Amino acid sequence: MSNAVSALEGASYQGFAQVREMGLQGMITLRGDFDNAIFKKTLKLISGCNVPALRELNHSKSGTVVWMSPDELLVLCAYDKAQVVTEKAVKQFAKTHSMAVNVSDARAVFTITGNGAREVIAKLAPVDMAAFKKNEIRRTRLAQVPAAFWVSDDDQITIVVFRSVAQYVFDLLKTAAAKGGEVGFIY
């Protein structure tokens, strides 16, 4: 739909790191048995990826898959393809007990970019950001709301939260990234 808008319509803020709301992102929740052949085949079909290892991401030309729990994956794709891709997966899953749900609209996506990106997160999440590896996904809390994040580039972290708390999370990240707040502990 042309009238679809993300929660904060691309708001951004420049502190000692840059905070940006990333607009609409296609996201599909898959639940099922990771060893099930149909599940694996479907995942490959819709994302070009294999099941990622524990707390990791897999990438292909056509998409990214994020490990969410032992029976849940998150497939990232273009926003306008998400519904079609979901329906494709649902069709594949007809003969097995698995689930595919389009959750693109339920989320907001942010990035933090810059040298201090890890420190911005370390102010809000009880996670060892100095040891946080590239390609690792962590589900935790950001201050008072659930969040998932991963290192999407050398100096960039991508954060996924629920859409209803997009404003709260943006304000949190702004506060944490405000100039003068550099900690100098993680580098």
Place this chain on the structure above:
Amino acid sequence: MLIFECPYCGVKAEETELHAGGEAHLTRHGAGASDDDLKSYLFMRKNPKGVHFERWQHANGCGKWFHAARCTMTLEVFGTYSAQTFEPPAELVKKIKKKRPDWEGWT
């Protein structure tokens, strides 16, 4: 602030990421249960000074429930294990017995 390793996602999670769920390995008594069974299911809980088996959920995380064996006195965590079991793994019981020779054992 306590930390537990989630057996499902491997994260060493601190308490703010977890939700405590009370005593583990309760037996559900539903329709047709005797008054005594219902009472023990709904209300009677162990409150030991020492080894305790309990339920935790990795709420701000992978969302999975798991079991933990913990000393209520020293707060030592002997181990965490799957929620989908009726009793603690034998290996864990053995480990606790070794660390706490006076422990009356798993029942």
Place this chain on the structure above:
Amino acid sequence: MSNRIDGMGRLLNRDTPVSFTFNGKTLSGYQGDTLASALLANDQMLMGRSFKYHRARGVVASGAEEPNALVNMGEGARFEPNQRVTTTELFDGLTAKSQNHWPNLNFDVGVINNYVSKFLPAGFYYKTFMFPRFAWKHVFEPIVRHSAGLGKPPTEADTDRYEHFYAFVDVLIVGGGIAGVQAALAAGQSGAKVLLVEQTAHWGGRAVVDGAIIDGKPAEEWLIETLQTLENMDNVTIRTRIMGAGVYDHGYALGYERITDHAPETNAPRHRLWRIRAKQIITATGAIERPLSFAGNDIPGVMLASAVRDYLVNWGIAVGQRTVVVTNNDDGYRTAIALKQAGLEVPAVIDVREQVQSNLAKQARALGIEIREGRAIASVKGGKRVTGVGVSIMQGTGGAQEEIKCDCVAMSGGWSPVVHLWSHCGGKLNWIEEHAHFAPDPKRPPLGDEGQGFVITAGIASGAMETGTVLQNADAAGKSAAKAAGFASKRTRVAKADDVATQVMLPAWILPTNALPELRAKMWLDFQNDVKVSDIQLAAREGYESVEHTKRYTTLGMATDQGKLSNINGLAVLSDALGQEIPQTGTTTFRPPYTPISMGAIAGEARGEIFQPLRQTPIHQWHVGHNAYMEPVGLWHRPYCYPRGEETHQEAVTREVNNTRQKLGLLDASTLGKLIVKGPDAGKFLDMLYTNMMSNLKPGRCRYGLMCSENGFLVDDGVVARIDEDTFLCHTTSGGAERIHGWMEEWLQTEWWDWQVYVANVTEQFAQVAVVGPNARKVLEKLGGMDVSKDALSFMGWADGILGGFDVRVYRISFSGELSYEIAVPASQGRAFWDALHAAGAEFGAMAYGTEALHIMRAEKGFIMIGDETDGTIIPQDLGLNWAISKKKDDFLGKRAQQRSHMASKDRWQLVGLETLDGSVLPDGAYALAEGENANGQRNTQGRVTSTYHSPTLFRGIAMGLVLHGPDRMGEVIEFGNIDGTTISAKIVDPVFYDKEGIKQNV
């Protein structure tokens, strides 16, 4: 007048003068000063008044242990009371005011308490305020309230910002003296990730003040070299101005960083609370010198000997021109020697020991300092400043005294290791007779998550008293911590220093030993709370044996300094009075934080707009733009009503109800919980979760359902739609989506893990709009795209389709009793869909309505609301919902509990409608009165109001309530109590007030 000594003051930058004000007077100091040193430099010895007797008080210490010199700092939005001058770094423009006095610091009326101190003994409050009973409220409490409290509360919101920071390290080292630095070096060299923090702005602790020699060079030189080495190590971080505030379970520690307290004009956060998780923690927290107890030991000018030395060496200050040193150990001599070498007079060292032949004593004698052995100070002369001391023999009563003129008394009662951080999480202590102090017992450390010890002490905090031993102990601590954290220690060299041979101290708790009662009544133990030797002795005579009880009875150690100076002395006096050894008495509990930390640091970022998350729907901005009055529903922010112009809320709500009933209302229902439950066992699963049968619901249809806890109580309700054979969509209450999602996952993961069901929370995937009222169908037909006629989409049916170009799912459900469609669209199009409804609905009278109109309309229809009609003690049977409880099902959650005798009782209060006879609105929560009184003399009750509104539809007050045997008492009039004691008469009626037959919703 300045007390600065030229050429001294290692921390001062004399090229940078700093201007500040104290009680409105402009004074000057230097960069590197603390407020304490700057005040002393300006000869401002009087800094405050004590809490109880309002006695004149000067600074006693030079660090975190300071009990007396607390001031109101800053102004306006940066005002903060009770700031210690000794830990306040001076900056240009600092403003401080002394506190706890009236009308001013020099003349304080409250000092009257001092002259009646006889009548304010230990436990004064408990003894005085008992009788007569009425006096508490009218006499005592107003007086106590007026005089209670230290400092003033701020009146403006704090303008600074604060934050938390999560740090994970192998080894955390608290304390930047030579022990901490040596330990960091040892741990760092093993490769462990080390964080070393120091609470002040400077490294080195006492060793640099006392001029220790390490590796053949001055400690200061060794320190600079070693810090440089640490700076160069990638795995080591060293930070000043971070205090180790507390140690908690499983290696968790709090560090309190004061970033801009000394530089308020920078753009950084003021404080940062470090939430540190360490595999091992080393506490290199040093030791605190103890005062001695002699009459008048609180008079300004009496200070700790180490503090006198600190002010001299660090800040170039002569606290006095003539200083008498009184000591029970060798360390006091260091002060005497330093003062003499600086050219100041030291008329005598009063040593309670009989024969003193130690190296330090010899050194003092060689400098021409007279040593009075076996002597004690029996009294201090002076009021607002010391003018002299009366000296007597130690083993006497203090009767005969020889006076020595002086303007400063430096006292040294020996050193106590700072064991706070060690003890916070359960580390145990041993009493060390030789030094008369408690020291950590390395065999009984705090235990971590694997049962391992996780705190190690280093240096004097371990009880190592001399430089050489301190360094060795710290090196060993660093290596063992690294090893315990999984790093093999390297064989590295330990810095060497010679231990100075010392003569054993004499634990002297009262000077002189047999001091007369009038002297003991002037020996202060707790300077801030005005607790004296005589108070502790009185408590002991009155039967107080437990140290914890004595503490609370006398308030010893309960002031903001938490007894850092008073603790051991108080314990010793108590033990002596009880005729037992000190270890038998034991210590009070050490609790974090080590010194008070700011409320801002604790709150971190959670203030103002981000105090807590406020969940917003995709339509939120429209509500804000249309003057919505928002109310919290769980964490959601929902419009309560949309006042127009001068309308009151009540007028707005009335308009919204009438418009919806007569034309067309639009409600943002996006907050409603939406859970997808899918799998071959989904029907079986929902049959267990809901009281009614869900497995026989047909695809395309909806059913209202109830959920109960295993205790049988109603916890949530909502409409379930069957999507296909395998899939259900369960609506929950707005506040309940996460809770019910968690509830479902809990049962699936922990009880029925072999059932094939998956649940997904899609609450936020959809914006949902309720289109309600007689014109509802018209607006949808105008938008077009799908058949919404009665035949195509009947009541309690749902359908997917297109409306006005939007992909929608339409549910024909009604919470208002009107023709109603709840329409879900993807959240990102929610606002556009809402706008389209308003545009298309304009000709049909479309108008948004809020939650209050929603509540009134549901109450007019007799629909229950979770949280109004339920409170966690209500079962569905109480609410006349038996029709929604399946009798066919073998089991469901709560079924068995609902059969318990009290649940099945006919005497439970049950839901009815209530109509006041005069048409007024019943007070919310009002009780229905019954005959007689209960055992407490309270009126008996027979029911209560659960929902009550003015109904714009019926032009009168309507209510729902729970009443004893209510459904059998239709038409009966009962009385409800008002808060003011009057009553209101109401008639018991059917809870459905509007359209009983349900014709309007089914058109």
